[in-house]
Amino acid sequence: MNKKIALIRGDGIGPEIVAQAQKVLDGVAALYGHTFTYDEVDMGGVAIDRWGDPLPAAMLDKCLASDSVLLGAVGGNKWNDVPGNMRPERGLLRLRAGMGVYSNNRPAKIWPQLASASPLKKSIVDKGIDFIIVRELIGGIYFGQHKTEETDGQKTATDVLQYTEAEIERIGRIGFETARKRSGRLCSVEKSNVLDSSRLWKAVMHRLAGEYPDVTLTDMLVDNCAMQIVKDPSQFDVIVTENMFGDILSDEASMITGSIGMIPSSSLGSSTCGLYEPIHGSAPDIAGMDIANPIGTVLSAAMMLRYSFDMPAEANAIENAVSAVLDAGYRTGDIMPSDPEEAAGCQRVGCTRMGDLITGMLRKD
Numbered sequence: 001m002n003k004k005i006a007l008i009r010g011d012g013i014g015p016e017i018v019a020q021a022q023k024v025l026d027g028v029a030a031l032y033g034h035t036f037t038y039d040e041v042d043m044g045g046v047a048i049d050r051w052g053d054p055l056p057a058a059m060l061d062k063c064l065a066s067d068s069v070l071l072g073a074v075g076g077n078k079w080n081d082v083p084g085n086m087r088p089e090r091g092l093l094r095l096r097a098g099m100g101v102y103s104n105n106r107p108a109k110i111w112p113q114l115a116s117a118s119p120l121k122k123s124i125v126d127k128g129i130d131f132i133i134v135r136e137l138i139g140g141i142y143f144g145q146h147k148t149e150e151t152d153g154q155k156t157a158t159d160v161l162q163y164t165e166a167e168i169e170r171i172g173r174i175g176f177e178t179a180r181k182r183s184g185r186l187c188s189v190e191k192s193n194v195l196d197s198s199r200l201w202k203a204v205m206h207r208l209a210g211e212y213p214d215v216t217l218t219d220m221l222v223d224n225c226a227m228q229i230v231k232d233p234s235q236f237d238v239i240v241t242e243n244m245f246g247d248i249l250s251d252e253a254s255m256i257t258g259s260i261g262m263i264p265s266s267s268l269g270s271s272t273c274g275l276y277e278p279i280h281g282s283a284p285d286i287a288g289m290d291i292a293n294p295i296g297t298v299l300s301a302a303m304m305l306r307y308s309f310d311m312p313a314e315a316n317a318i319e320n321a322v323s324a325v326l327d328a329g330y331r332t333g334d335i336m337p338s339d340p341e342e343a344a345g346c347q348r349v350g351c352t353r354m355g356d357l358i359t360g361m362l363r364k365d
């Protein structure tokens with residue numbers, strides 16, 4: 001099969017981690033007889049420096065003309081003082097909106113080899129952590145009107161949180177469909193005790209529930225959900241929630257699995273052309289040091305093969321290779337055990353070596 005992948009290396013550690021994912025994809029292509037071609041796309045700080053815009057129209061067009069997009073990360077202190085609508089992260093919001101990818105799926109799954117890296121007690125981890133957060137991605141407060149006004153020397157800032165029934169329904173359906181393919185449990189997270197947008201959210205979810213009798217729907221307030229994720233994450237299978245709540249809860253969920261560097265994500269709309277990226281940022285504190293964990297990006301590439309290219313065996317091959325590398329004791333710094341006894345059985349490796357090891361462990365599934 002021939003596939004064209006738009007590659008956004010981005011800023012900070014972005015180029016380092018994307019290079020590893022590209023190496024792994026090339027390994028998969030060689031193993032299974034596919035051809036992956038790459039179209040380089042500038043987005044974020046690098047695009048501001050080169051083109052004066054975090055996502056020039058020609059770059060968005062390249063993404064729309066691809067079969068899918070693989071992104072490292074964007075942003076960094078260098079661009080802290082540029083105006084809000086020109087910030088690197090604005091390029092990312094425009095890319096998501098331009099691609100129409102309204103559903104962001106983030107798995108929170110603990111790798112047994114990394115169980116001790118979780119900050120949670122062993123008794124909680126041993127009950128299992130394996131859930132997915134389905135987050136609405138192109139609506140809500142991040143896409144509402146933002147303004148700061150000054151009256152009589154006093155500034156007032158406003159951000160509008162708006163959702164239409166149609167926007168809630170389309171992400172709700174993704175939640176129900178995802179739950180249907182797993183254990184049939186869906187938890188809808190909102191703040192209906194305070195927000196109108198959440199009351200509409202809840203009403204739409206309950207209307208949809210009638211169409212999915214095989215799925216058990218529960219409701220949870222977002223503040224309680226934040227507590228339950230650390231108290232007993234084993235209770236969750238699929239969580240569906242709005243943009244900002246999903247942003248915050250998915251970072252919390254990533255931490256309990258060990259490291260933010262391990263978690264991939266997929267963002268899809270109504271076509272198979274998706275956006276795949278690790279959930280972490282550009283980590284400027286470790287950029288250029290060859291110590292970043294590339295596994296979140298490598299696993300994002302695996303999600304791309306599974307969900308956009310319909311290549312489940314190839315996706316399994318990548319996930320199995322990651323597991324084999326962890327079994328063999330190789331760890332980047334962020335997932336090195338803190339316990340000296342456990343660390344003695346592990347070997348610390350850098351970003352490039354981790355990419356080489358995963359590529360070397362690829363076997364046909």
Ligand code: NAD
Nearest residue numbers: 073074075076089261280281282283284285286292293334
């Ligand atoms: P961050 O995720 O970049 O870093 C948080 C911490 O996690 C840092 O200590 C970092 O070293 C560590 N870390 C992150 N990824 C790692 C990896 N792969 N391996 C090892 N350690 C890793 O979050 P931040 O510091 O709040 O943000 C830095 C920049 O990234 C900001 O400009 C922010 O706006 C941007 N950002 C971009 C995205 C994106 O591109 N999708 C997402 C979040 C933040």
